[in-house]
């Protein structure tokens with residue numbers, strides 16, 4: 465743990481030094497100008513860029529080029545300069561180490577397949593979630609939608625590599641599992657086929673190690689790989705990972721224990737302010753117990769703050785009446801409670817939170833249990849101990865709750881099922897216990913302390929836990 469913290473510290477120091485030595489850092493979204501000579505060096509691959517080099521100046525700036533073209537030229541220059549470490553050891557039993565693009569030189573691979581950009585064609589209007597797309601019969605041409613331009617540097621590179629993979633004959637299918645189940649053209653069958661999402665995973669894993677990128681972007685790349693590996697393949701990839709339970713206490717300490725060995729507890733960090741922590745992907749969203757303090761998002765080592773903190777934390781931070789907030793959950797559908805109403809994203813193209821008033825008692829907790837397929841399901845526990853499902857109709861965008869026969873401890877403040885009906889329960893009294901959904905009884909007390917304020921599961925993937933082999 466300490467090693468990786470030190471490593472991140474060093475990297476950000478190096479990044480600062482490098483950016484002060486070289487004026488141009490094409491991995492930095494805040495860059496305001498681009499060197500004409502650098503654009504000239506790639507204008508044969510992208511003839512459209514010739515429009516920006518017809519100048520006597522040695523640089524062209526954001527205002528002259530226009531925001532969108534500037535981002536495209538900058539991200540293309542970043543791609544050209546990208547140095548992929550390729551240090552990651554391949555492991556037959558870990559699909560996160562697969563490399564469908566075998567060569568280290570991504571620039572050559574990319575420019576053999578792309579030579580033209582189309583900015584925001586009308587087809588983008590159909591779905592605000594679409595970032596980019598290609599028509600397989602228009603080889604070379606990449607269509608970019610509004611979201612692409614807002615993305616961080618690492619994500620843009622990942623998207624571009626994903627898109628050109630389609631020119632190798634890989635198409636998508638409808639998702640049959642995961643967060644996007646039922647969505648047409650949003651998944652690949654299996655990672656072994658080496659399609660566009662396999663390339664997304666490879667790109668994100670590699671980008672998470674690229675020192676040209678800032679720490680926040682590298683952590684986003686890690687999150688992207690984890691999201692894709694869990695939600696973008698109809699046959700779930702095989703990965704090497706350890707399932708942990710992370711818990712925070714009234715002292716601000718964050719501890720973790722492996723699901724398979726809860727006797728060993730590891731102190732991860734001590735937060736400046738005691739807080740409830742909620743994992744999502746490979747980061748934590750942190751809500752300080754003191755409601756005058758803002759919520760924030762931080763990486764799994766609790767060292768690098770994320771710029772984007774998510775819609776729930778944004779809503780919370782923007783609200784003066786934070787005492788009206790109840791439980792939050794980031795698994796399954798996810799929700800944040802305010803004034804006994806559930807706020808969540810619902811609907812195929814939802815970009816804002818919808819609200820559903822809850823009229824069957826007071827919402828006490830939002831436990832996460834597993835459905836028949838093992839997917840996370842957000843439930844609602846009320847103050848009488850009744851358990852409700854929380855659902856969204858994707859077509860209509862209408863949310864609903866309905867009663868279940870599930871039994872959970874009424875004293876549950878937070879809870880989540882790990883596997884095989886084993887559920888971790890944080891009680892109102894601050895105890896951490898494991899509960900068996902089948903026998904409806906506690907199995908074990910996980911800690912002798914009773915000062916816990918939150919508990920959340922986090923799967924830590926081997927490729928992101930081990931530093932690359934040099």
Ligand SMILES: [Zn+2]
Pocket residue numbers: 626627630636660
């Ligand atoms: Zn695609």
